[in-house]
Amino acid sequence: MPEYLKPDICIIGAGAGGLAAAKTACGLGASVVLVESGSIGGDINLGSVPAHALIAAGYRAHLIRTSGEFGIADSEPKVNFRGIQSYVQSVVKAVSRHEGTEQLASRDIEVIAATGKFVDKRTLQAGETLIRARRFIIATGSAPAVPDIAGLADIDYFTTDTIFENFRKLTHLVIVGGGPAGIEMAQAYCRLGCAVSLVDKGEVLGRHDRELVEITLRRLREEGVDIREQSVVSQIEARSQGIGVRIKNGAGEEDVLDASHVLIATGRQANIGDLELGTARVATVGGKSGRLRLNKFGRTSNFRIYAIGSAAGGHAQLPEIEHQATISVRRALLGFAANREPDGVAIGL
The missing domain is CATH 3.50.50.60 (FAD/NAD(P)-binding domain)
Structure with missing residues (x-):
């Protein structure tokens, strides 16, 4: 019974x-x-806690890289991704232990x-x-939410849950989706020394105030993030080395990004x-x-x-x-x- x-x-x-x-x-x-x-x-272990830990690590690297204006010798930080992963997990453990x-x-x-x-x-x-x-x-x-993209199932891609399991430098990370999660990861990984491209089918941060969004996008581009708005990913091509991400913009023009990894951040x-x-x-x-x-x-x-x-x-x-x-x-x-x-x-x- x-x-x-x-x-x-x-x-x-x-x-x-x-x-x-x-x-x-x-x-x-x-x-x-x-x-x-x-x-x-649940989401404490997978969501905003590890995200903010990763963002904090990226911010520290950014400070090292941009200290010259304060009269402090700036330099390119030496990033240990295994160390960053250990730090992220230690933060999650500290938050969730109670x-x-x-x-x-x-x-x-x-x-x-x-x-x-x-x-x-x-x-x-x-x-x-x-x-x-x-x-x-x-x-x-x-x-x-994983979109239906031709060839996506043929590669090992990250989502906004699994990206925090990464412990390697990503040579070129292509992020599909320009919402808050995608923007956070774009800036964090760019600051940690990775090449980052972000692709969104509409306007990045489309639900937010456009004046503030423009400030955000300008800062991201200054830091080195390649942002492609009004563009769709039409196909993912698995290669012997790397990944081909085929995109098409609103004018019908096509381009192929040579990626090492893909992050799907198209919502939940x-x-x-x-x-x-x-x-x-x-x-x-x-x-x-x-x-x-x-x-x-x-x-x-x-x-x-x-x-x-x-x-x-x-x-x-x-x-x-x-x-x-x-x-x-x-x-x-x-x-x-x-x-x-x-x-x-x-x-x-």
């Missing part, structure tokens, strides 16, 4: 948002069940190591356990496809693996179920994700009437 749990709140996903939600609910005196099939920490199962248990947060799926509109199954909670919060995070998609949301009467936009339809409080079409972070279809950084978690938990358990977004715009609509 399956085990039945009836907590005040069940949180699906133990990334930054899920952990923040669990701790907030625990602080309110609620009984909490946290469901996670992977490692505790987020393990034992630490959560000390707060009376019950952790179930299993994949969760809804079996009806108010019950989640996780392994052999059925969870009939008052409220649920989906905090399953997201995965890199929510990890909601395995939750059986239709069974829970949760509406989505764009099919089973699309995005959730949420109101301004982050609540789904099922009044018992909320969503936060990138599982909600947003592009939030850690502080904003943690804010969403706090507001959503208070709303779910206490009816706390506050929008999660400062401007009141509904997330995911």
